Amino acid sequence: xxxxxxxxxxxxxxxxxxxxxxxxxxxxxxxxxxxxxxxxxxxxxxxxxxxxxxxxxxxxxxxxxxxxxxxxxxxxxxxxxxxxxxxxxxxxxxxxxxxxxxxxxxxxxxxxxxxxxxxxxxxxxxxxxxxxxxxxxxxxxxxxxxxxxxxxxxxxxxxxxxxxxxxxxxxxxxxxxxxxxxxxxxxxxxxxxxxxxxxxxxxxxxxxxxxxxxxxxxxxxxxxxxxxxxxxxxxxxxxxxxxxxxxxxxxxxxxxxxxxxxxxxxxxxxxxxxxxxxxxxxxxxxxxxxxxxxxxxxxxxxxxxxxxxxxxxxxxxxxxxxxxxxxxxxxxxxxxxxxxxxxxxxxxxxxxxxxxxxxxxxxxxxxxxxxxxxxxxxxxxxxxxxxxxxxxxxxxxxxxxxxxxxxxxxxxxxxxxxxxxxxxxxx
Amino acid sequence: xxxxxxxxxxxxxxxxxxxxxxxxxxxxxxxxxxxxxxxxxxxxxxxxxxxxxxxxxxxxxxxxxxxxxxxxxxxxxxxxxxxxxxxxxxxxxxxxxxxxxxxxxxxxxxxxxxxxxxxxxxxxxxxxxxxxxxxxxxxxxxxxxxxxxxxxxxxxxxxxxxxxxxxxxxxxxxxxxxxxxxxxxxxxxxxxxxxxxxxxxxxxxxxxxxxxxxxxxxxxxxxxxxxxxxxxxxxxxxxxxxxxxxxxxxxxxxxxxxxxxxxxxxxxxxxxxxxxxxxxxxxxxxxxxxxxxxxxxxxxxxxxxxxxxxxxxxxxxxxxxxxxxxxxxxxxxxxxxxxxxxxxxxxxxxxxxxxxxxxxxx
Numbered sequence: 001x002x003x004x005x006x007x008x009x010x011x012x013x014x015x016x017x018x019x020x021x022x023x024x025x026x027x028x029x030x031x032x033x034x035x036x037x038x039x040x041x042x043x044x045x046x047x048x049x050x051x052x053x054x055x056x057x058x059x060x061x062x063x064x065x066x067x068x069x070x071x072x073x074x075x076x077x078x079x080x081x082x083x084x085x086x087x088x089x090x091x092x093x094x095x096x097x098x099x100x101x102x103x104x105x106x107x108x109x110x111x112x113x114x115x116x117x118x119x120x121x122x123x124x125x126x127x128x129x130x131x132x133x134x135x136x137x138x139x140x141x142x143x144x145x146x147x148x149x150x151x152x153x154x155x156x157x158x159x160x161x162x163x164x165x166x167x168x169x170x171x172x173x174x175x176x177x178x179x180x181x182x183x184x185x186x187x188x189x190x191x192x193x194x195x196x197x198x199x200x201x202x203x204x205x206x207x208x209x210x211x212x213x214x215x216x217x218x219x220x221x222x223x224x225x226x227x228x229x230x231x232x233x234x235x236x237x238x239x240x241x242x243x244x245x246x247x248x249x250x251x252x253x254x255x256x257x258x259x260x261x262x263x264x265x266x267x268x269x270x271x272x273x274x275x276x277x278x279x280x281x282x283x284x285x286x287x288x289x290x291x292x293x294x295x296x297x298x299x300x301x302x303x304x305x306x307x308x309x310x311x312x313x314x315x316x317x318x319x320x321x322x323x324x325x326x327x328x329x330x331x332x333x334x335x336x337x338x339x340x341x342x343x344x345x346x347x348x349x350x351x352x353x354x355x356x357x358x359x360x361x362x363x364x365x366x367x368x369x370x371x372x373x374x375x376x377x378x379x380x381x382x383x384x385x386x387x388x389x390x391x392x393x394x395x396x397x398x399x400x401x402x403x404x405x406x407x408x409x410x411x412x413x414x415x416x417x418x419x420x421x422x423x424x425x426x427x
Numbered sequence: 428x429x430x431x432x433x434x435x436x437x438x439x440x441x442x443x444x445x446x447x448x449x450x451x452x453x454x455x456x457x458x459x460x461x462x463x464x465x466x467x468x469x470x471x472x473x474x475x476x477x478x479x480x481x482x483x484x485x486x487x488x489x490x491x492x493x494x495x496x497x498x499x500x501x502x503x504x505x506x507x508x509x510x511x512x513x514x515x516x517x518x519x520x521x522x523x524x525x526x527x528x529x530x531x532x533x534x535x536x537x538x539x540x541x542x543x544x545x546x547x548x549x550x551x552x553x554x555x556x557x558x559x560x561x562x563x564x565x566x567x568x569x570x571x572x573x574x575x576x577x578x579x580x581x582x583x584x585x586x587x588x589x590x591x592x593x594x595x596x597x598x599x600x601x602x603x604x605x606x607x608x609x610x611x612x613x614x615x616x617x618x619x620x621x622x623x624x625x626x627x628x629x630x631x632x633x634x635x636x637x638x639x640x641x642x643x644x645x646x647x648x649x650x651x652x653x654x655x656x657x658x659x660x661x662x663x664x665x666x667x668x669x670x671x672x673x674x675x676x677x678x679x680x681x682x683x684x685x686x687x688x689x690x691x692x693x694x695x696x697x698x699x700x701x702x703x704x705x706x707x708x709x710x711x712x713x714x715x716x717x718x719x720x721x722x723x724x725x726x727x728x729x730x731x732x733x734x735x736x737x738x739x740x741x742x743x744x745x746x747x748x749x750x751x752x753x754x755x756x757x758x759x760x761x762x763x764x765x766x767x768x769x770x771x772x773x774x775x776x777x778x779x780x781x782x783x784x785x786x787x788x789x
Contacts, residue, residue: 104678115467133673
């Protein structure tokens with residue numbers, strides 16, 4: 001699996017980092033991490049020697065392919081931090097449960113984490129429909145709900161959900177940037193949409209429509225799927241019949257693969273533009289091979305356009321990539337080195353930054369306060385975070401990349417100021 | 428000891444009085460228990476009560492009336508969506524009203540489906556109910572504006588009344604509601620099974636032709652069993668909506684229907700006590716293994732699937748060790764004890780257990 005990534009280079013076509021104006025300016029570097037003193041059990045889930053966080057993740061079931069790597073990968077980074085003395089001398093304990101992408105299970109397991117395991121905070125809880133089921137409850141319990149693994153802009157709702165923070169760029173921003181790319185590079189072609197029929201897909205379509213114009217994409221070219229129904233043949237046939245030459249797909253990996261296979265089967269070859277969450281090359285290659293019983297594979301991904309907000313996994317010259325790849329090789333070498341692993345590590349890095357910023361003995365409220373007032377800069381992301389007291393958005397931008405059709409393409413650097421990790425890899 | 432027991436039996440001879448006493452005793456024990464345990468245990472106790480209500484309804488249909496339903500998860504969904512729609516937009520309605528309307532709506536669907544079911548036998552009935560389980564959740568996805576699509580409808584929690592104090596955990600309040608519903612359901616079902624309809628259910632299950640010759644309206648009996656069973660599922664569904672705080676299609680998948688079947692088989696088919704045992708297994712066994720993925724040091728492809736594999740293994744072993752379920756095993760132990768004390772169960776041979784008798788020794 002790993003060799004696939006190495007041989008399949010990512011090439012950057014256009015760069016479009018969009019930032020919400022004004023937020024970029026204030027990038028002060030104030031941390032309260034230097035305060036000394038003794039460790040106390042300052043909040044539930046925090047003892048003198050440990051800090052416990054929890055998560056709900058799809059480890060099995062239809063959303064598991066690819067996504068199940070994220071929590072194992074975050075855990076690997078925490079183990080790395082723990083092996084280097086932890087944060088403020090505290091070891092990080094990460095407890096994550098399998099909710100199978102079923103909101104009902106998320107509801108029950110989140111209560112287990114908060115009431116039974118008494119975690120300090122929730123971290124990286126995955127999925128839009130799943131996390132929507134518990135966001136009210138988590139906030140009623142006043143538990144920090146950090147870096148939801150979903151790009152729904154619903155997490156940015158400070159008045160109703162003051163404890164919830166996003167992490168990845170929201171899908172509307174992503175849709176806008178992909179739309180702008182299509183306008184600039186694929187202008188004049190007929191565009192069709194293939195999207196998950198929930199907040200994930202609808203937010204993306206909102207962003208796309210804002211750039212492309214809602215009237216340019218007729219209803220026949222707007223096809224959606226629900227994750228409980230794996231037959232996407234009718235939708236693909238409808239897109240083909242509508243004559244769409246570019247198909248923008250806001251889909252989870254399993255459904256990106258199903259769509260690509262469905263299209264290949266009927267001889268339909270549009271230019272695929274796939275949102276970040278559904279476009280990881282290694283994951284897709286594995287899925288394509290398994291769904292097609294080996295008949296198809298990486299060749300279907302050639303020319304696919306996607307976007308990124310983290311360095312590219314194949315960019316071995318990037319210091320973040322070499323840091324995270326090294327941790328991967330030490331702790332979770334059985335997992336493929338792919339975008340999901342990178343995602344989990346980068347997210348874990350952000351959490352460690354936040355824990356550090358909150359000071360030695362935080363409470364749940366002071367932690368949230370610190371996250372709103374400290375700019376978490378110098379991380380692996382390509383765009384800044386939007387966190388403030390009125391904004392709980394995560395990364396504010398993405399960059400558009402094209403997956404090379406052949407394995408000959410070299411990896412070119414993106415322009416923009418890339419930061420380097422601290423010497424020991426811990427913020 | 429057995430002599431003492433039979434004297435007590437004579438003292439409270441009428442079935443209703445005996446059932447009432449058991450119900451009151453159970454209610455008192457559960458009330459004390461729920462007050463002793465933490466909020467999270469109350470939350471799980473609620474789940475047991477909810478599954479017990481649904482499983483009791485299913486065991487009446489499948490175990491006592493012989494109609495296999497693979498669609499009870501969908502009937503629970505009807506109760507859950509009814510409750511969620513009633514409570515949409517933060518409408519304040521008393522819990523009892525919500526529960527009763529949910530029971531009614533599931534019961535009405537049960538009538539319609541019961542008529543269809545009464546014409547079908549064996550695999551055809553299983554197929555038809557399977558259709559219900561597969562198709563119904565899709566309705567919620569299709570009519571997104573009403574049912575909220577894949578993300579479903581959120582359900583506001585039922586706040587404890589003021590007289591319980593401000594610090595009263597909402598989980599315990601919900602546990603009380605669910606336990607009360609479960610005790611009342613069990614009481615009503617136990618009485619029903621001891622009366623003419625209950626005997627008719629069993630007669631139809633054992634031999635339809637013989638039952639018809641004995642003057643039992645077979646079709647009507649089957650429809651009645653289906654309606655009662657659906658009403659139980661509706662009640663469980665409404666409680667489920669309060670419990671999880673979210674009603675979405677994924678929560679009422681085919682998997683839920685199969686879980687209910689698992690519960691009644693593991694617990695002991697055809698026995699109300701078995702439905703309770705099965706529900707306890709259903710709720711607590713997955714909890715034992717749920718955190719394993721993040722704690723065991725195994726490749727995540729193995730660790731991620733370990734809880735499911737262990738759960739499956741436990742079910743397989745349970746069925747090998749106790750093919751008649753937990754209640755069957757308890758009865759066997761009781762029967763062995765009786766055989767040793769040389770008191771054969773009434774109406775049975777010494778040392779032989781009548782698996783299907785809902786409460787031997789009465």
